[in-house]
Amino acid sequence: MLxxxxxxxxxxxxxxxxxxGVGPRNAARxxxxxxxxxxxxxxxxxxxxxxxxxxxxxxxLRPGLEVVVEGAVEYAEVKLGRRRSLLVRIADGxxxxxxxxxxxxxxxxxxxxxxVRLRCFGEVRxxxxxxxxxxxxxxxxxxxxxxxxxxxxxxxxPTTEGIHQLSWRGMTDRAxxxxxxxxxxxxxxxxxxxxxxxxxxxLVSALRYLHRPPPDAPxxxxxxxxxxxxxxxxxxxxxxxxxxxxxxxxEQKKTAAPALAVDGQLxxxxxxxxxxxxxxxxxxxxxxxxxxxxxxHPMLRLVQGDVGSGKTVIAAMAALQAVxxxxxxxxxxxxxxxxxxHLSSFAAWLEPLGIEPLWLAGRHRGKAREQVLQxxxxxxxxxxxxxxxxxxxxxxxxxxxLVVIDEQxxxxxxxxxxxxxxxxxxxxxxxxLIMTATPIPRTLAMSAYADLDLSVVDELPxxxxxxxxxxxxxSRRDEVMARVxxxxxxxxxxxxxxxxxxxxxxxxxQAAENTANRLAENLxxxxxxxxxxxxxxxxKEQVMTRFKAGDLDLLVATTVVEVGVDVxxxxxxxxxxxxxxxxxxxxxxxxxxxxxxxxxxxxLMFHPPLSASxxxxxxxxxxxxxxxxxxxxxxxxxxxxxxxxTRQTGEMELRIADLVRDQxxxxxxxxxxxxxxxxxxxHAAPLIRRWLGxxxxxxxx
Numbered sequence: 267m268l269x270x271x272x273x274x275x276x277x278x279x280x281x282x283x284x285x286x287g288v289g290p291r292n293a294a295r296x297x298x299x300x301x302x303x304x305x306x307x308x309x310x311x312x313x314x315x316x317x318x319x320x321x322x323x324x325x326x327l328r329p330g331l332e333v334v335v336e337g338a339v340e341y342a343e344v345k346l347g348r349r350r351s352l353l354v355r356i357a358d359g360x361x362x363x364x365x366x367x368x369x370x371x372x373x374x375x376x377x378x379x380x381x382v383r384l385r386c387f388g389e390v391r392x393x394x395x396x397x398x399x400x401x402x403x404x405x406x407x408x409x410x411x412x413x414x415x416x417x418x419x420x421x422x423x424p425t426t427e428g429i430h431q432l433s434w435r436g437m438t439d440r441a442x443x444x445x446x447x448x449x450x451x452x453x454x455x456x457x458x459x460x461x462x463x464x465x466x467x468x469l470v471s472a473l474r475y476l477h478r479p480p481p482d483a484p485x486x487x488x489x490x491x492x493x494x495x496x497x498x499x500x501x502x503x504x505x506x507x508x509x510x511x512x513x514x515x516x517e518q519k520k521t522a523a524p525a526l527a528v529d530g531q532l533x534x535x536x537x538x539x540x541x542x543x544x545x546x547x548x549x550x551x552x553x554x555x556x557x558x559x560x561x562x563h564p565m566l567r568l569v570q571g572d573v574g575s576g577k578t579v580i581a582a583m584a585a586l587q588a589v590x591x592x593x594x595x596x597x598x599x600x601x602x603x604x605x606x607x608h609l610s611s612f613a614a615w616l617e618p619l620g621i622e623p624l625w626l627a628g629r630h631r632g633k634a635r636e637q638v639l640q641x642x643x644x645x646x647x648x649x650x651x652x653x654x655x656x657x658x659x660x661x662x663x664x665x666x667x668l669v670v671i672d673e674q675x676x677x678x679x680x681x682x683x684x685x686x687x688x689x690x691x692x693x694x695x696x697x698x699l700i701m702t703a704t705p706i707p708r709t710l711a712m713s714a715y716a717d718l719d720l721s722v723v724d725e726l727p728x729x730x731x732x733x734x735x736x737x738x739x740x741s742r743r744d745e746v747m748a749r750v751x752x753x754x755x756x757x758x759x760x761x762x763x764x765x766x767x768x769x770x771x772x773x774x775x776q777a778a779e780n781t782a783n784r785l786a787e788n789l790x791x792x793x794x795x796x797x798x799x800x801x802x803x804x805x806k807e808q809v810m811t812r813f814k815a816g817d818l819d820l821l822v823a824t825t826v827v828e829v830g831v832d833v834x835x836x837x838x839x840x841x842x843x844x845x846x847x848x849x850x851x852x853x854x855x856x857x858x859x860x861x862x863x864x865x866x867x868x869x870l871m872f873h874p875p876l877s878a879s880x881x882x883x884x885x886x887x888x889x890x891x892x893x894x895x896x897x898x899x900x901x902x903x904x905x906x907x908x909x910x911x912t913r914q915t916g917e918m919e920l921r922i923a924d925l926v927r928d929q930x931x932x933x934x935x936x937x938x939x940x941x942x943x944x945x946x947x948x949h950a951a952p953l954i955r956r957w958l959g960x961x962x963x964x965x966x967x
Contacts (some may be wrong), residue, residue: 276451277444284304287436287437311496314489316422322334335356336383352366352374356386362396363399385413418480419481421476421478452473455949466497469499472495472498501934505953507958508935509950510958512717513943518566521695523562523697524591526588526593526668539618547575551721555567559697569700569701570721577703578611581608581701584670588667596650596668597652598656600672601653602628604672605653607832608651611832621648623647624638625650625651628653628655639662643663643664645665667697733868733891737844738871740871743871754820759818759835761823765846765847781822782795792820797810797822813833841856845876852887870887
């Protein structure tokens with residue numbers, strides 16, 4: 267009765283404890299899966315299905331099948347071996363099979379006497395003497411009433427410790443019963459015209475089908491996630507994310523930001539002093555940013571550019587516009603090494619213009635830190651470069667007008683939100699420029715970052731020569747060392763990157779130290795340096811400065827050199843165990859060489875045997891230097907979670923949709939979002955609430 271009363275308020279308001287059999291303990295377990303309402307139970311879809319709708323003759327069984335079988339017990343015996351087991355042989359006239367139980371009671375054994383008819387379910391395997399099913403589910407059959415088989419495919423749900431499949435079926439049965447009696451308790455928010463145009467089934471029928479598919483349901487489609495009922499739900503989920511991001515964008519446009527309208531003399535002076543001309547793509551993006559910064563609402567622009575496409579100078583141009591308008595700029599990078607690289611570039615360009623950038627890192631302590639904080643708070647410093655240290659509470663800006671975030675997916679959402687709040691000054695928020703060298707296919711970027719404007723730096727500076735990439739086994743290490751010796755003898759420099767699968771940074775650093783020692787012994791005529799994540803900032807900086815100045819020939823490093831180090835004379839990179847890295851990271855590493863207009867090489871030294879996926883990744887690296895093509899392949903091989911970095915950020919955590927599988931239909935989702943927001947605005951909030959719950963506040967970033 268309680269269930270029926272609460273259903274009238276909607277399943278999105280009905281707690282799971284309203285379902286019979288769900289008490290506080292199970293509710294706590296369900297909460298681990300993000301399930302708190304009855305609606306969540308319905309949107310928690312099966313991973314796969316078992317076919318228990320028909321009885322399969324014993325004579326037609328093959329190993330690997332999950333089947334329902336029936337037969338009469340011929341004998342039951344306890345077998346003593348390495349493990350004591352109960353063997354029960356059943357036959358049905360077409361064949362026989364052995365049921366094997368490792369855990370059994372005397373009462374159970376006594377019930378399995380010759381002649382008893384059983385119905386069993388389990389996976390068929392090869393046994394020592396015949397086909398077997400180990401620990402089948404089974405029931406005794408009454409000769410008079412054999413009992414009906416299941417009417418639908420049996421769903422198998424993703425679960426958590428303490429909740430069994432029978433419990434899931436019970437909970438979903440009860441939720442479906444409530445839905446049958448109160449179909450309005452789960453409103454249909456997709457307009458009829460949209461469902462008709464895209465041939466989408468109704469929500470309630472799609473849910474019922476997926477929880478209890480009929481015996482003739484196409485299992486291959488269901489397993490691939492391509493059944494129309496699955497697409498109906500995936501479409502609604504993607505639509506909710508898209509609407510959420512677009513609404514955030516609309517809200518952001520209502521927020522005030524300082525209008526940075528200036529005549530641009532500082533930018534002109536910088537351009538005149540540069541030893542190179544900006545590419546057409548750089549000029550275009552600089553223009554897009556300049557126009558944004560003149561508006562009275564906050565710029566939110568994502569600049570994508572391949573490794574070495576010149577994003578830092580674009581950021582410097584934006585910073586000068588803010589400084590000329592009388593505001594401060596904060597540039598934030600994910601690692602101290604990358605922040606230092608930006609600092610040195612900014613110092614070289616801005617100090618001749620009378621602007622001295624300031625550096626703020628976690629290692630600043632005591633009086634030195636106080637002085638830096640005072641300079642920021644007073645407005646004496648116009649440009650601050652740093653890491654996540656910029657988020658800390660005691661960092662107060664005088665008038666922050668622009669935040670530049672490099673490799674933004676490395677930062678958590680809440681950290682970026684904190685940065686935005688830093689600039690909330692007299693009711694205004696700072697402009698945000700976000701840069702990434704992780705190219706993201708355009709359709710995916712438009713879905714994942716629909717709240718941002720997108721600029722693409724799709725042209726490399728002239729003189730950049732594609733890096734030649736080869737993959738060879740680590741059994742040829744001596745040849746690789748000889749290649750390093752030869753390159754350095756010609757006056758070039760080389761990187762040797764150590765990657766380890768162990769998560770422990772200590773182990774990785776130890777491996778890098780061992781490698782550096784071994785190389786120093788074998789290549790005694792070379793000056794070998796070492797950089798790893800456990801070194802103190804000043805130590806790392808000292809080694810990098812020596813390498814950049816040409817005082818070191820070979821730099822051994824962990825993947826800390828992935829981003830930001832610019833040494834034009836380095837023309838050779840060795841990457842050990844490249845099979846353990848994703849394509850995007852390999853491409854980033856390779857981008858450290860090929861910056862000096864000379865032929866450059868990247869050697870991927872793998873440890874055989876390679877998995878099929880690793881072989882594919884290394885082949886892509888050999889075949890192309892195109893970051894966007896690499897990103898597209900990375901997406902196919904690893905999925906959007908890792909490419910977008912969403913594992914860290916909590917954005918786009920999709921329950922049913924899959925950005926790779928569904929990417930061809932993203933244009934339909936974008937068109938539908940426009941339709942809802944323009945003609946059915948009252949449907950927007952319920953859709954967001956259904957799929958994102960409380961997560962939509964992330965978008966304030």
